[in-house]
Amino acid sequence: MLRERSLLLQRLLFGADLALIALAWVIAWVVRFEVLTPPQWVPLSQYLGFLPFVLAVWAGVLLVSGLYRTRRAQRLTLVAYAVARAVALGLVVSLGALFFYREFSFSRLHVGLFALIASVLLVGLRFGIYTVLRRGRQSGKNVRRVLIVGAGKAGQRLARAFRHYPWMGFEVIGFLDDREGAVEAEPPDPLYPEVVERPDVLGPVSAVASLLDRHAPEGGGGIDMVYAALPLSAADKIQEVADACARHTAHLCLVPDLFGLDLLNSRISDVDGLPVIHLMDEAPLDxxxxxxxxxxxxxxxxxxxxxxxxxxxxxxxxxxxxxxxxxxxxxxxxxxxxxxxxxxxxxxxxxxxxxxxxxxxxxxxxxxxxxxxxxxxxxxxxxxxxxxxxxxxxxxxxxxxxxxxxxxxxxxxxxxxxxxxxxxxxxxxxxxxxxxxxxxxxxxxxxxxxxxxxxxxxxxxxxxxxxxxxxxxxxxxxx
Structure with missing residues (x-):
């Protein structure tokens, strides 16, 4: 149900984006030829005739840009950056196509205004959505209940991030850790300086299956997501958690506890579908x-x-x-x-x-x-x-x-x-x-x-x- 709802929202957002692209195309014409004083007036019909091609190009660009991946925990600044990158790519493709279109010469100022207005509208739409979601999640609506397996530095930092940014809509119900009573609160760090109480450890890692059984999402108030914040040396425990989640509908995310390593430009890529974690790498070209x-x-x-x-x-x-x-x-x-x-x-x-x-x-x-x-x-x-x-x-x-x-x-x-x-x-x-x-x-x-x-x-x-x-x-x- 959650995935179907997510797909529906993504499709609605995609449709809204295309509508805003069309609106930006028209607004850019109005500003260029009605508000400003052009050397030569060009009727709107000329630009509307080219609009279907513009929408087709931008539909492809938006789909490959990654704007519609589910990123509940992504900040608005990164979303704005992703939109700017998509608009820049769309602009390059559009200008390349316009270069071969010889029926009449498109105004370069119009194209520039179109890119600017489209960026503002697309970011504005997302800002509005974020504002509504933030208010709803802060009031307890559309909240995902989270279980964190591993109460080490990575797990506690993850919990602090969820508490520090309540608009993400994650509620941590507790931790699982084999140390149980021996787990102590990690000291505050520069990112999340607020004092955090000792983690609420609900049991050992082996209790993950029984805990998921007792808190099934289908019954309401269950566990929606499980974050395995364990070191890579705990492969057997990660497998145990994965097996338990495979028998339930809870989503599983892996957050490797790599704080013992000096990470440089860490990122994730894939080789023919195989996920590859780059721990130490040169900065990627951006x-x-x-x-x-x-x-x-x-x-x-x-x-x-x-x-x-x-x-x-x-x-x-x-x-x-x-x-x-x-x-x-x-x-x-x-x-x-x-x-x-x-x-x-x-x-x-x-x-x-x-x-x-x-x-x-x-x-x-x-x-x-x-x-x-x-x-x-x-x-x-x-x-x-x-x-x-x-x-x-x-x-x-x-x-x-x-x-x-x-x-x-x-x-x-x-x-x-x-x-x-x-x-x-x-x-x-x-x-x-x-x-x-x-x-x-x-x-x-x-x-x-x-x-x-x-x-x-x-x-x-x-x-x-x-x-x-x-x-x-x-x-x-x-x-």
Whole structure:
């Protein structure tokens, strides 16, 4: 019954979306040709004649966009993002079709207005639905009763999320855990800082079948969903829960307790229908990655052009300070362990590492030339790396790349060291602006690098760039 009702609502929403698409098409014509002053007036009938094709294109786009998957627990911001992505795809397909339509030229302003209005209407519809559902669920209507198997960190965090966002409509009736009386409340975390009482453990995991028997949804007031929040090592218990749910109508969801692992860009994909959980991966390509790369290219180009006089002066100073080339090329490890040649202004004599080999620079460094020492203290020796950014080997912001010879030791000494290579290396980074550079704690540096990767956003990048301007160039640990 729940699935049939869900399918009916999805179909109604799909029909409403198509109606709003048609309405947006007409409103865009009114704004373009009635409100604004067009150079040439085009009758509405011309655009209405093309509307069936527009609806056919957008019907396909909306169906493949994933907008109609059941996501009771999804936030409105993510829904708005999904709508924007679907509208962008529909716009590309529509413009491609209009390019081959030669009967008359469609107004580009109309198409732009149509995309904007369609986005507002589709998001507005969902906002209205969310508002109605939220009020209903907060008053006890359309609520799903949930049983959580596993009262560990994952299970308790899941329960806190359900309580923190009551509009989701989930009511946790209790937990099952083999520890029973030994289970204690997990401490508050940054996401859900409110204090939570000790979990209400109803019995061991083996009691799942009898509990589902006593609380059958068909009788009313039963268990609608079971969340198995267990570690992957508990495969036998997960199977026991799955077998019990297979004999009932309760939905089963798996929430693996992976808090003991350093997760980076975790996500779920499928290989020919087989679900695959990515625990440690590079960030998937999305619009944010495109924006970051576009910003890297624009920023590095501007830096190389605007700083050209400074670069020229430094190049002359380096050349006069000691024999040898102006630029120093050194192999570093970047994204996914790929090596590349990093560029720096040469700060040492050519044969400085002939005897020592690859070593870290330390405070009181004596190998650098007088000019090189100044360049290091002010981080000006790093400026040529904007060329590495332009070539795509690096980003403006990211973990600092290290030499492969040194990494061979670090990877065995520092837990999680290689995880920093799940994103592009950067000229500046979260660790650097907090002073973890030069001959400082490598463990703290990795801690800050992993924080950056796990919490990356465009705003965090912008914050790091601003922090670099004020306290990232000259620092006591730069040598």
């Amino acid at each position: 619009i944010r990655q495109v924006i970051k790369r576009t910003g890297d290219v624009a920023f590095s180009l501007a830096a190389l052009v605007l700083l050209a006089p400074v670069l020229a002066v430094i190049a002359v100073a380096v050349k006069l300070s000691s024999p040898g080339p102006v630029l120093y090329r050194q192999t570093r490890m970047g994204l996914n362990g790929q090596n590349f040649e990093i560029l720096k202004f040469r700060s040492m004599p050519v044969d400085a590492e002939a005897k020592t080999g690859a070593v870290w620079s330390t405070k009181g460094e004596t190998r650098a030339t007088r000019v090189g020492s100044f360049l290091r203290r002010t981080s000006l020796d790093e400026l040529p790396q904007f060329w590495n950014v332009l070539m795509g080997d690096m980003s403006v912001v990211g973990p600092r790349p290290e030499r492969p010879a040194l990494i061979e030791d670090f990877r065995h000494q520092i837990p999680g060291y290689m995880l920093r290579h799940k994103t592009k290396a950067g000229i500046t980074g979260w660790a650097q602006v907090h002073g973890w550079r030069g001959d400082t704690s490598l463990t703290k540096r990795i801690e800050y690098d992993l924080y950056y990767i796990q919490n990356w956003s465009l705003w965090l990048d912008l914050k790091i760039v601003v922090m670099t301007v004020f306290k990232g160039f000259v620092h006591e640990n730069a040598h």
